[in-house]
Amino acid sequence: MRFRKTALSLFVGLAFGATATAQAADIDHALLISVDGLHALDVERYIESHPNSAFAELAKHGTTYTNARTPSNSDSFPGLLALVTGGSPISHGMFYDVSYDRTLFDPTNTSCSGRAGNTIVFDESIDKYSSANVSLNVIDPARLPRALDRQGNCEPVYPHNAMKTNTIFEVVKAAGGRTAWADKHPAYDIVNGPSGKGVDDLYTPEITNVNGFDATVSVVCTVENDQKKVAAIINEIHGLKHDGSRERENGIPTIFGMNFQAVSVGQKLAYDNSDGSCTQSTLTGKAGGYIDGAGTPTEVLAYGLQKTDEALGSMINALKQQGIYESTLFIVSAKHGQSPINPVKVNKPGHFADLVAALPTASSPAAQAIASAAACSTGPCGFVQDDDIALIWLQDQSQTQMVADYLNTNSKALFIDEVLAGDELKLKFNNPATDSRTPDIIVQPQYGTIYTGSGKKNAEHGGFSFGDTNVGLIVSNPRFAQSIIKTPVVTSEVAPTILQALGIDPHALHSVQIEHTEVLPGLSH
Numbered sequence: 001m002r003f004r005k006t007a008l009s010l011f012v013g014l015a016f017g018a019t020a021t022a023q024a025a026d027i028d029h030a031l032l033i034s035v036d037g038l039h040a041l042d043v044e045r046y047i048e049s050h051p052n053s054a055f056a057e058l059a060k061h062g063t064t065y066t067n068a069r070t071p072s073n074s075d076s077f078p079g080l081l082a083l084v085t086g087g088s089p090i091s092h093g094m095f096y097d098v099s100y101d102r103t104l105f106d107p108t109n110t111s112c113s114g115r116a117g118n119t120i121v122f123d124e125s126i127d128k129y130s131s132a133n134v135s136l137n138v139i140d141p142a143r144l145p146r147a148l149d150r151q152g153n154c155e156p157v158y159p160h161n162a163m164k165t166n167t168i169f170e171v172v173k174a175a176g177g178r179t180a181w182a183d184k185h186p187a188y189d190i191v192n193g194p195s196g197k198g199v200d201d202l203y204t205p206e207i208t209n210v211n212g213f214d215a216t217v218s219v220v221c222t223v224e225n226d227q228k229k230v231a232a233i234i235n236e237i238h239g240l241k242h243d244g245s246r247e248r249e250n251g252i253p254t255i256f257g258m259n260f261q262a263v264s265v266g267q268k269l270a271y272d273n274s275d276g277s278c279t280q281s282t283l284t285g286k287a288g289g290y291i292d293g294a295g296t297p298t299e300v301l302a303y304g305l306q307k308t309d310e311a312l313g314s315m316i317n318a319l320k321q322q323g324i325y326e327s328t329l330f331i332v333s334a335k336h337g338q339s340p341i342n343p344v345k346v347n348k349p350g351h352f353a354d355l356v357a358a359l360p361t362a363s364s365p366a367a368q369a370i371a372s373a374a375a376c377s378t379g380p381c382g383f384v385q386d387d388d389i390a391l392i393w394l395q396d397q398s399q400t401q402m403v404a405d406y407l408n409t410n411s412k413a414l415f416i417d418e419v420l421a422g423d424e425l426k427l428k429f430n431n432p433a434t435d436s437r438t439p440d441i442i443v444q445p446q447y448g449t450i451y452t453g454s455g456k457k458n459a460e461h462g463g464f465s466f467g468d469t470n471v472g473l474i475v476s477n478p479r480f481a482q483s484i485i486k487t488p489v490v491t492s493e494v495a496p497t498i499l500q501a502l503g504i505d506p507h508a509l510h511s512v513q514i515e516h517t518e519v520l521p522g523l524s525h
Contacts, residue, residue, distance in 0.1 A: 027477070027501040029328040031233070031315065032257035032494070034080060035308055035472065037264030037461070038334040039341070040066045041295040043472035046305055054313035055474070058330060062476030063483045063522050070336055070491050072428060073389060073442075074461050074468040077122070077190065079335030079491070080183075080259070084167045084191055086495035087511025090430055093164035093437045096462070097122045097187065100383040100393040102436040104145040104157060108378075112154035117380025118145050122159045122187040124208045133212030137204055139186045159190035160198075165510035167191055168255060168495045169198035175504050177254030180236050182229035184208075184261055201253070203232045203242040207261060218278030219288065219300050222265040223307045229258040230311045237318040252324065255498065259335065260311070266297070266304030267338040268457040289458050293342030329501045330476040333491055338459045339388055339467025345448030346458050347415060352390040352443065352451040355414050366406030369399045386451035389463035390443035397433060400440045407443060418444040475523060485522050493520045 043064070047056045070079050071088035075096045078089050089095045104118045121143070128140040144156035169179040170193040180201035181191050185208075192198040205228045208214045215221040232242035239251040269288030273281040288300035297305060312332065319325040340346060349355060353374030356367050373382030373394055382395040394400060404421035407414065420428065420442040432438040445451065447467070450460045461468045471491060496506030497519045506512050506519060 026327055027329050027503075028254070029252060029324055030255045030257075030498045030501060031319070031328055031330050032083060032255065032498065033312065033315075033330075033332045034083065034257070034259040034335045035263050035332060036076065036079075036259055036261055036335050037267045037338040038332075038472040039295070039337050039467070040068065040470055040472050041341070042263070042297075042305065043474070045295055045297075046309065050309065053309045054316055055309055055332070057316060058312070058332060058474050058476040060482050061478045061480045062330070062474050063480065063485055063520075065473040065475075065485050065489050065520065067486050067488045068333065068471055068473035068491060069469040069488065070334075070471055072464050072469070073391075074336040074463060075387075076335050076461075079461075080188075080191070081163075081167075082490070082492040083333060083335070083494050084169065085163075085165050085511040086168075086492050086506070086509045086517040087165055087515050088492060089437070091165050091511040091514040093435075094162065094190070095391060095437060095439065096385055097185075098385060099391065099437065100385075100439070101145070101162075102380070102393075104147050105154070106378045107143055107145055107156070109146060110154055112146055112148050115380045117382075118378060119383050120145055120157075120162060122162070122190065124185050124187070124206060125210050127186050127206055127210070129210065129212070133209055135186070135206035135209050135212075137186055137206055139189060158196065159187050160192040160194060160196045163190060163194045165193075165514070166195070166508075167193035167198050168498060168509065169193060170195055171499060171504060171508045172255045172502065173198055173200070174508075175502075177502070178251060180232075180242065180253040180256035182232045182242065182258035184225070184259060201236065201242050201256075203229065205229065213277060215278070216261065216265045216268075217275055218273040218281040218283065219262055219266045219269065219304045220272070220281040220283060221278035223262045223304065224280075226260050226262050226308070226311065229260075230314060233258055233315055234318045237315070237322050237324070239322075252322070254502065257331075260308045262304035262308050263301070264304075264336075264338060264461075266301035268459045269300055270456055270458045272300045274456060289343055290341050291343070293344070295341055326478050328477070329498065331474070331494060331498070332476070333473040333494060334471035336461040337466075337468050337471050338461050339463070339465045340448040340459065341467050342448070343458065347446070347449045348452050348454065348458075349415060349449065350451070350453040352386040352414070353384050355451075356410075359410055359413060361406075361410075364406065366399070366403045369394055369396065369403050387462035388445060388450045388460040388465070388468065390441075390445070390451055391439040392441040392443070393432075394440045397440055400432075404441055407441070414443075415445045415449040416443055417446045420444070475520060483522060487521060489520055490517075492517050497523060 126143040127135040141156040182203040215225045273284040374384040385391040499506045
């Protein structure tokens with residue numbers, strides 16, 4: 001199918017800011033790429049040092065947004081959903097891949113009896129596994145939280161069921177287009193949207209096997225996992241399914257894409273291949289992350305950037321070979337950034353609840369409320385999720401202000417920069433008293449603090465810091481003139497921009513309606 005309703009202008013001026021003539025362009029395809037962890041700084045430095053790279057080619061014929069931010073918060077789920085729904089947890093309802101919902105039940109509670117409230121676990125642990133602890137790359141419904149449906153039946157809640165708004169894939173499919181996506185866990189079924197049918201060709205090769213091989217122990221093995229998805233994209237560009245099998249005639253997806261993990265892993269690793277399980281690693285024992293606060297990559301991170309760039313180049317070549325490069329909108333961004341960039345800022349004091357338990361006042365009611373939520377393994381007793389942020393769902397919501405006051409009083413010992421609760425939290429998110437997903441309290445730690453004691457990683461994401469939320473964003477087409485926009489934008493503006501490029505009303509996205517999300521500036525008229 002060809003979408004010929006023109007919505008984008010191609011700027012043919014010699015430089016941004018020059019008088020330009022707008023030339024109509026038929027955009028029939030959109031290729032959306034998330035390079036997880038990619039900062040705007042990474043893009044700038046890489047292009048500067050690699051002027052003939054794929055990143056450089058995309059930027060040469062595209063608009064680079066140097067001040068793009070993810071909506072809060074910056075975990076992988078809300079980060080991706082920003083790109084494909086046009087919204088944030090305010091509308092789509094997902095705060096983390098492991099979070100909490102006061103209306104759900106434990107996976108073993110097959111009658112949905114008793115008081116509601118349970119964790120939502122949508123990570124690698126919900127896969128079906130072989131006896132050798134190898135994921136079968138499908139979801140095991142017995143591992144999913146449960147809820148009462150409209151008929152009163154107690155049913156498993158798949159990731160797509162948990163979505164409160166639709167996705168770009170559902171909208172494009174409803175308009176007659178074909179859709180495809182590739183990502184790191186079967187839990188990325190979430191991109192199907194509430195219908196469960198948004199993506200025609202969903203490919204999710206597991207990157208982290210529970211009690212089995214974890215590719216993210218090494219950037220080298222992570223690149224190999226990424227390459228599976230790259231091969232899928234190349235096949236789809238040639239009108240095939242992700243596995244290379246024959247699809248219907250003219251099967252090139254209208255909207256498709258994937259995530260890369262190599263840059264994120266390269267940023268996080270304290271040392272590559274620390275357990276020796278990636279036998280093909282050529283970087284074993286070498287430090288990951290950045291060398292300095294200026295964003296100079298280590299050899300481990302440089303490898304991840306290089307291999308990702310090479311993969312982007314292979315996609316560009318495939319689009320050219322297929323004769324659809326000029327009719328494809330090519331978007332590169334990121335679900336999230338990573339912090340800290342500066343290695344001297346790293347502070348790993350231990351898990352948040354453990355720090356609270358170590359305080360002299362750990363027996364106080366406020367501290368005990370946090371301890372109870374952190375110790376809750378199942379049922380309506382709250383939850384604490386931490387990375388470089390701490391999300392707290394309390395068992396007794398009437399204790400919220402007391403707990404927030406306690407955390408503020410002990411902010412120095414707990415490495416807290418900001419405590420969001422009560423009115424301050426409601427300025428940014430929905431009211432947790434009426435929204436079953438919104439945490440009662442959100443703790444943003446001091447920059448560089450990761451609530452872990454692990455020696456395996458020196459960076460993380462999830463929070464609101466600049467390092468977490470400032471990401472690369474390039475919107476490219478070979479008929480675009482090069483331009484740079486430094487005005488602040490958010491990655492949720494990508495989804496309505498894609499729809500407008502394809503001639504589809506961006507307001508078909510429910511999150512766009514709810515949050516009044518605009519299209520990206522500098523592209524449309």
